[in-house]
Amino acid sequence: MSDTWGRRSLRQLRQIANDPLLLIVILVILASLVLFIIYPLSKVIITSFLPDGKFSFSVFKEVFSSWYLRQAFYNSIMMGILTAVAGVGVGFVFAFTLARTDIPFKKFFHLIAIIPIISPPFIGALSIIMLFGNNGFISDHLLHLQNIKIYGFRGLLFAQVVTFFPVAYITLRGVLDSISPTLEDAALDLGGTRFKVFRRVTLPLALPGIASAMLILFVETLADFGNPLILAGSQFPILSVQAYLQITGMYDLPKGSALALILLVPSISVFFLQKYWVSRKKYVTITGKPTSSTLKSVSPIAKWILFAVCTFFALTIILIYAAILWGAFVKVWGFNNTFTLDHFKYVFSVGFGAVKDTLIIAGISTPIAGILGMVIAFLVVRKEFPLKHFMEVSSMLSFAVPGTVIGIGYVLAFNSHPLLLTGTLLILLLNFIFRYVPVGIQSGVAILRQVDPSIEEAAIDLGADSRSTFRRVTLPLMVPAFFSGLIFSFVRAMTAISAVIFLVSSNWNLMTVQIMSQVESGRLGAAAAFSVILVLIILAAILIIRAILTLKYGRFGGTTLKF
Amino acid sequence: MSLKLVNISKIFKDPDHANKEVVAVEDVNLEINEGEMVSFLGPSGCGKTTTLRIVSGFENPTTGEVWLGDKMINDLPPNKRDTAMVFQSYAIFPHLSVGQNIAFGLELKGVKADIVKKEVEAIMATMNLTELYNRSPDQLSGGQQQRVALARSIINKPSVLLFDEPLSNLDAKLRDLMRFEIRRIQQSFGITSIYVTHDQAEAMTVSDRIVVMNEGHIMQVGTPFEIYSHPANKFVADFIGRVNFLDSIVEEKNKDGKYLVHIGKNVKLINSSTGNFTKGDKVLTVIRPESLTVSIGEKDSGSVYNGVVEKAVYLGATVEYDIMVDGREIISAVTHNPVIEGVFKSGDRVNIDFDPAAAHLLGE
Ligand SMILES: Nc1ncnc2c1ncn2[C@@H]1O[C@H](COP(=O)(O)OP(=O)(O)OP(=O)(O)O)[C@@H](O)[C@H]1O
Ligand SMILES: [Mg+2]
Numbered sequence: 001m002s003d004t005w006g007r008r009s010l011r012q013l014r015q016i017a018n019d020p021l022l023l024i025v026i027l028v029i030l031a032s033l034v035l036f037i038i039y040p041l042s043k044v045i046i047t048s049f050l051p052d053g054k055f056s057f058s059v060f061k062e063v064f065s066s067w068y069l070r071q072a073f074y075n076s077i078m079m080g081i082l083t084a085v086a087g088v089g090v091g092f093v094f095a096f097t098l099a100r101t102d103i104p105f106k107k108f109f110h111l112i113a114i115i116p117i118i119s120p121p122f123i124g125a126l127s128i129i130m131l132f133g134n135n136g137f138i139s140d141h142l143l144h145l146q147n148i149k150i151y152g153f154r155g156l157l158f159a160q161v162v163t164f165f166p167v168a169y170i171t172l173r174g175v176l177d178s179i180s181p182t183l184e185d186a187a188l189d190l191g192g193t194r195f196k197v198f199r200r201v202t203l204p205l206a207l208p209g210i211a212s213a214m215l216i217l218f219v220e221t222l223a224d225f226g227n228p229l230i231l232a233g234s235q236f237p238i239l240s241v242q243a244y245l246q247i248t249g250m251y252d253l254p255k256g257s258a259l260a261l262i263l264l265v266p267s268i269s270v271f272f273l274q275k276y277w278v279s280r281k282k283y284v285t286i287t288g289k290p291t292s293s294t295l296k297s298v299s300p301i302a303k304w305i306l307f308a309v310c311t312f313f314a315l316t317i318i319l320i321y322a323a324i325l326w327g328a329f330v331k332v333w334g335f336n337n338t339f340t341l342d343h344f345k346y347v348f349s350v351g352f353g354a355v356k357d358t359l360i361i362a363g364i365s366t367p368i369a370g371i372l373g374m375v376i377a378f379l380v381v382r383k384e385f386p387l388k389h390f391m392e393v394s395s396m397l398s399f400a401v402p403g404t405v406i407g408i409g410y411v412l413a414f415n416s417h418p419l420l421l422t423g424t425l426l427i428l429l430l431n432f433i434f435r436y437v438p439v440g441i442q443s444g445v446a447i448l449r450q451v452d453p454s455i456e457e458a459a460i461d462l463g464a465d466s467r468s469t470f471r472r473v474t475l476p477l478m479v480p481a482f483f484s485g486l487i488f489s490f491v492r493a494m495t496a497i498s499a500v501i502f503l504v505s506s507n508w509n510l511m512t513v514q515i516m517s518q519v520e521s522g523r524l525g526a527a528a529a530f531s532v533i534l535v536l537i538i539l540a541a542i543l544i545i546r547a548i549l550t551l552k553y554g555r556f557g558g559t560t561l562k563f
Numbered sequence: 564m565s566l567k568l569v570n571i572s573k574i575f576k577d578p579d580h581a582n583k584e585v586v587a588v589e590d591v592n593l594e595i596n597e598g599e600m601v602s603f604l605g606p607s608g609c610g611k612t613t614t615l616r617i618v619s620g621f622e623n624p625t626t627g628e629v630w631l632g633d634k635m636i637n638d639l640p641p642n643k644r645d646t647a648m649v650f651q652s653y654a655i656f657p658h659l660s661v662g663q664n665i666a667f668g669l670e671l672k673g674v675k676a677d678i679v680k681k682e683v684e685a686i687m688a689t690m691n692l693t694e695l696y697n698r699s700p701d702q703l704s705g706g707q708q709q710r711v712a713l714a715r716s717i718i719n720k721p722s723v724l725l726f727d728e729p730l731s732n733l734d735a736k737l738r739d740l741m742r743f744e745i746r747r748i749q750q751s752f753g754i755t756s757i758y759v760t761h762d763q764a765e766a767m768t769v770s771d772r773i774v775v776m777n778e779g780h781i782m783q784v785g786t787p788f789e790i791y792s793h794p795a796n797k798f799v800a801d802f803i804g805r806v807n808f809l810d811s812i813v814e815e816k817n818k819d820g821k822y823l824v825h826i827g828k829n830v831k832l833i834n835s836s837t838g839n840f841t842k843g844d845k846v847l848t849v850i851r852p853e854s855l856t857v858s859i860g861e862k863d864s865g866s867v868y869n870g871v872v873e874k875a876v877y878l879g880a881t882v883e884y885d886i887m888v889d890g891r892e893i894i895s896a897v898t899h900n901p902v903i904e905g906v907f908k909s910g911d912r913v914n915i916d917f918d919p920a921a922a923h924l925l926g927e
Contacts, residue, residue: 018640457621458654458712460642462668462719472667476658 009386016385019466026385029376033394036434040409041401044264047412048257059258072237073262075153076222079238080266083160083221084214090161090313091168091213092206097306099176100184100202101298112314113169115321116162118542119535120495120512122226124159126519126527127320129230130327151233159227162320164220165313168213175209176202194299215274219267223402225498226512230519239263240404240498247408247502257412260405271400327528343529351530354514359537361425361510362493365432370486372433373440374478378470380441381448382456399438403498406435411502423505431499436489443485444478451477483549487542494538564632564645564722566595566618566755571627573613573779587613589779591627600749600756602766605776606802611759614776615725618757620644631722646723647716651731653708655700661711662687662696668719682718690714690748706737713745717752724749724756730765742769763803767791775799791851793923795837800849800925807855807894809848809867811924813840822924824848827867827888829916836924847925854921855896857884858914859907866914870894872907882906886913 016023051059063069094113098106116124132150149155183205184197228238239259246256298306327333331340347355379385380392398406410431414421421427451474459469497512504513511534518527571591577583588610595601603611616622618629620641629636636644656664662683669679687693690710700708709729716724729745730738746769749756760766766773767787775782775790775798783795794800797808814823814830821834826848833848840846862869870886873893884896884907894915898904907913 452652452654454650454652454654455656457641458648458650458715459656459667460621460640461619461646461648462715463642463671464667465642468671473656473658 012384012386016383022383022466025375026379026383026391029372029379030387030391033391033434036430037394037397040406040413041264041397043412044257044260044405044409047254048261051254059254063255063258063262068237069242069259072239072242072259075232075236076239076263077266079153079156079160079228080218080222082157083164084217086157086161087165087217087221088168088172088210088213090165092172092210093306093309094165094169094313095172095176096202097303097310099173100181101303101306103303103307103310109310109314112317113166115166115317117166117170118491118495118538119321120226120497120515120531121163121224122159122230122497122512122516122519123324123531124162124320125155125227125230126515126524126531127323128155128159129519130323130333130524130528131319151231152236156228156231156236156238159231160221160224162317163224163227164217167220168217171213171216172206172209175206179205194302212274215270219270219274219400222263222267223404223498225402225404225501226516229516240402243404243408244501247411253412256408260402260408263402264405267402267405268397268400275396324528324531327525328532330525333524333528343525344533346526347529347533351511351514351526354509354511355533355537357508358494358511358534361428361432361508362490365429366436366486366489366493368429369433369436369489370440370482373437373442373485374444374475374482376437377441377444377448378474378478381445382453382474395441396438398435403435403496403500404502406431407499407502410499422503423507425508427503428500428508428510431503432493432496435496435499436492439489439492440482440485443481443488447478447481448474479552480549483545487545490541490545491538494534494541564755565597566723566757567628567630568593568614568618569628569630571614571617571624571629573610573617573622574625586779588617588624591779591781593774593781593784595755595757597755598753599771600746600758600769602758602760602770602773603776604760604763604766604773604802605782606761609776610779611761611776612727615648615727615757615759618723619646619648619725645721646725647719647721648725648727649709649712649716649729651728653712653732655703655708655711655715657700659700660696661692661698661700661703664700664711665715665718667715672719686714686718689751705733706741709733709741710744713748717748717754720752722755724754726756726758728759728761730760730762738765745769775802777802792921793835793837794849794925797847797925800923805852805895807850807852808925809850809894811846811848813842813844813846815842816840822846824924827915828869829865829867831867831919831922833919833922833924835922838924838926840924840926845927847927849923849925850917850921852883852895852897853899855894855915855917857886857896857898857904857907858916859905859911860914861912862914866916868894868915870913870915872909872911872913875907875909877901877906884913886915888915 016026048059049055049057091113094109097103098109103109128150132155179202184201223240225240225244228241229244232238232241240263243256243259243263246252246259328343329339329341330337331342376391376395380388410427411422413419414427421430455477456469456473459473460466464472495512497510497516500510501513501516504510511530515527515530515534518524518530568591571588572586573588575585575587577585591610591614593601603614605611613622617624620636620639620643624637631645656667659667665683665686666679669682674682684693684696687696690713692707692710692714695703695707695711700711703711709732713729726745730741733741742765745758749769758766758769770787772784772786773790774784777798783790783799785793785795790799791803794803794806800806800808809826811824811826814825816822817832820836821832822836822840823830823832824846831848836846838846858866868886868888870888872884873887874885876883879901880899882898882901884898886894886896888894896915
C-alpha cells in the first residue's frame with residue numbers, strides 16, 4: 001500500500017517538477033501552513049505536556065483538581081449546548097417564517113437577523129449591561145430593580161443566543177430554501193394536516209441542516225471570548241476567559257496552554273463531526289421545473305403566531321442596538337441623558353490609533369488571506385501533488401480552532417529568536433491571514449467545482465503554461481468568489497478579539513480590544529461610540545466591495561453571505 | 564504531420580477502490596497520415612476520450628509512445644504540443660468575448676496585436692462568424708459556440724486537430740450540417756485530425772478511415788466501406804449497422820482463396836473473409852439485411868432458406884422483415900422495391916437468398 005502511495009507521489013512530483021513555479025508555490029504554502037498553523041498549535045500541546053521539559057500530566061492534574069477550573073469546563077460545555085439548542089430554535093423560527101410564510105416586512109426581518117453577524121460579537125454583552133446592569137436602563141429606570149443578576153449564567157446565555165442565532169438562521173434558511181415547497185404542497189395534497197406535513201416532511205428534510213447548525217453554534221459559543229469576558233463574572237467561570245487570565249494575569253503559560261487544549265479538543269471533534277459527517281448527509285430534493293408554491297403549508301393562525309415571535313426577537317435586537325447608539329450619544333449612561341459628542345471626540349483623540357491600526361491590519365491581511373485562499377482552493381481542486389490532503393486539512397483547521405488557542409499558540413511560538421514577533425504588526429497580520437484563509441478557500445472551492453475543467457484545459461491546449469492559465473482564465477473566473485469571501489473575512493477581521501487580545505501591543509492596538517478595555521474601566525459611553533464607528537466602517541466596506549462587484553460584473557457573485 | 568501511436572496502454576486507478584485498476588486503453592497501435600481524418604468509433608467507455616487525451620498530452624500513457632512526425636512527444640506537456648482539441652463542452656472562456664476567445668492562442672505566442680486582429684477576422688470570415696466579434700459567449704447558439712471553438716483551435720495552425728464528440732450537444736438538424744462544415748474546414752486546411760464519436764453515421768460521413776474500438780482495444784481500422792462490408796470480427800459487424808450471422812460450414816477452400824460453404828440448404832462460393840479456414844470448419848456468413856432477397860413461395864429448393872414472415876414493417880421506400888427459419892432462427896431482411904416485389908404479410912411463406920458477393924466470412 002505504502003509502496004503504491006510512494007510511487008504515486010513520485011510520479012506526481014515528477015509532473016510538478018516540470019513546472020518550477022507550481023512547485024515553489026506548493027512548497028511555500030506548505031511551509032507557511034506548518035509554521036503559522038501547525039507549529040503554534042503544537043507549541044500549545046508541548047507547553048502543557050512538557051511544563052519543565054519532561055513529559056508529564058502534572059499540569060492537567062492541577063487543572064482538574066481545581067474545583068474552579070473544573071467548573072469552567074462544565075460551564076463552557078453547558079453554555080455551548082444551551083446556546084446551540086436555543087440559538088437554533090430561534091434561528092429555525094426565523095428561517096421557517098421567512099422561507100415558508102408571506103408575512104409582511106420579510107426583508108426587514110432578514111436584515112435584523114443579519115445585523116449581529118456584522119457587528120462585534122460582544123455587542124450583545126455590552127448592551128445587556130447598559131440595559132439590565134446596575135445602572136441599567138430597564139432594570140433601574142423602568143422596573144426599579146436592584147441587583148438583578150445579569151452577570152453569570154442567565155445574562156451570558158441571553159447574549160450568546162442573540163449573538164449566534166443569526167448563524168443558525170443563515171444555515172437553516174439555505175436548507176429550507178433548497179427544499180422545494182412543492183414537496184409540502186404534495187404532502188398536503190395527499191391529505192396530511194399542516195402540522196403532520198411539517199412533522200413528517202419539512203422537519204425530517206431539514207434535520208441534517210438543523211444538526212449541522214447546532215454543531216456550528218456549539219463550536220462558536222465554546223470558542224467565544226468577548227461575551228464571557230464581559231458578562232461571565234467570577235461566579236461563572238468560562239474556559240476561554242480562564243485561559244486568558246492564566247496567561248495575562250498570572251503568567252502561567254503551562255496552565256493557560258492546558259486550558260486552551262481542553263477547549264480545543266471538543267471544538268475540533270465537533271467541527272470534524274460537522275464537516276465530514278453531518279454536512280455529507282444532506283438531502284437533495286430533485287425538482288423539475290421550478291414551480292412557485294402558493295405557500296399554503298402554514299395555517300393563518302400559525303403564521304401570525306410566528307410573526308409575533310419574530311417581531312419579539314426583532315424588537316429585542318433593535319433594543320440592543322438602540323441602547324448602544326443611545327449610549328454613544330449621552331453624557332453618562334443611566335445618570336445623565338443629555339446629548340453629547342464627547343464620546344466620539346474621546347474616541348478620535350485617544351482611540352484614533354486603534355481605528356487606524358484596525359483598518360491597516362484588516363485592510364492588508366484580508367486581501368492576502370483571500371488570494372492565498374483562492375490559490376489553495378485552486379491547488380486542492382485542480383492539481384495532484386503529495387501532501388495535498390494535509391494542505392487541505394491544515395488550512396481549514398483554523399475554522400475549528402478557537403481564537404484563544406491560536407492566540408496562546410502565537411504567543412508561545414513567536415516570543416523568541418529567530419521568530420521574535422511579539423508586539424509587531426507582522427504577528428497580527430500573520431494571525432489574521434491564516435485565520436481567515438479558510439473563508440477564501442471555501443468560496444474558491446465552491447466556484448471552481450462549478451467551472452468545467454475543460455475550460456482550463458482549453459487554455460493549456462492553446463499553449464498557456466500553468467501560470468498564464470491561472471492568471472488569464474482561472475483567476476478571472478474566481479474574482480466574484482474572491483470578493484464575496486473578502487466581505488466575510490473583512491467582517492470577521494474587524495470584529496475579532498479572542499486571538500488578537502494576546503497579540504496587541506502599545507504599538508499596534510485594535511478597536512475590539514479598545515472597546516473591551518473601555519468596558520472594563522466602566523466607560524460604557526466610549527465603548528458604545530467605538531462600537532458604532534466599528535459597525536459603520538464594516539457597513540461602508542461592504543457597500544464599497546458590493547459596488548465594485550456590481551460595477552464590474554453586474555451582479556453579486558456571493559456564495560457565503562447574502563445581504 | 565503524421566501521427567503514430569505505438570503500443571499505447573493506459574491504466575487508471577479506480578477512484579472508488581484504491582486497489583482496483585481500470586484498463587482504459589490497451590496496446591493501441593495506429594498510424595494516421597498527414598492530412599487524414601480518422602474517426603474513433605465505439606460504445607461508451609471504450610477508451611476513445613482517453614486515447615485522445617493521450618495524444619493531446621492531458622493524460623500520460625502508462626506504456627507506449629506517441630509520435631508526431633518524426634518526433635516522440637511523450638514528454639512534451641500539452642501546452643507545448645502542436646495539437647489542438649475541440650472539447651465536447653466547447654470550453655469557451657466565459658469571461659472573454661468571441662474575438663478574444665479566438666485570439667487567445669495567438670496572444671499567448673506574443674503575436675503583435677494588429678496581426679492577431681487580422682488573422683482573427685480572416686478566420687471568422689471563413690467560418691461565418693464575422694458578426695459575432697464582440698459577443699459574449701453566453702449569447703451564442705450551440706452551433707455558433709461550436710464554430711468559435713473550432714476557430715479558436717484552427718487559428719494556431721496546429722499539426723493535429725482533435726475532436727471529442729464535437730456535435731453531441733447539438734440538435735439533429737444542426738448536427739448534419741456541422742459535420743459537413745467540419746469536414747470542409749478540415750480538408751481546406753489539410754490538418755491531420757482525429758474525430759471521436761459514437762454515432763456511426765457521423766463517422767461514415769466525416770472520415771477517411773474509421774477506428775472501431777471496444778473495451779480499450781482497437782477492433783478494426785479501415786475505410787468506411789471496408790468496415791461495413793468486410794468487418795474484421797463479430798463486434799464490428801454488429802456495431803456498425805444491422806447484420807445477420809448465418810451458421811455455415813466450410814466445404815473447401817479453392818486455389819484463389821475463395822471458400823465454398825454450406826449455408827442453410829445451399830452452397831455458396833464466398834470471396835471475402837477474415838481468417839483462414841479448412842474443410843469442416845464452422846464459420847459465420849455475415850450478410851446485411853439489405854443484401855437479402857425475399858420472394859414468396861412454397862419451399863423453393865434453389866434458395867438458401869425457406870421461412871415464415873414473423874413481422875413486416877412497411878416504411879414506404881423499404882419494407883423490413885423478421886423471418887423465422889426452421890422454427891427458431893430469426894433473420895432480418897430489407898427489401899427496396901415494395902411496389903414491384905410486393906409486400907408480404909406475417910404468416911406468409913417466403914424464400915431467402917443472396918448474392919455471395921455481398922457476403923463476408925468470419926470465424927465463430
Ligand atoms: N481519470 C480516470 N480515472 C479512472 N478511470 C477513468 C478515468 N478516465 C477514464 N476512466 C475510465 O476509463 C475507461 C475509458 O474512458 P473514456 O472516457 O476514454 O471512454 P469513452 O470511450 O470516451 O466513452 P464515452 O463515449 O462515454 O465518452 C472508462 O471505463 C472510464 O471509466
Ligand atoms: Mg468520451
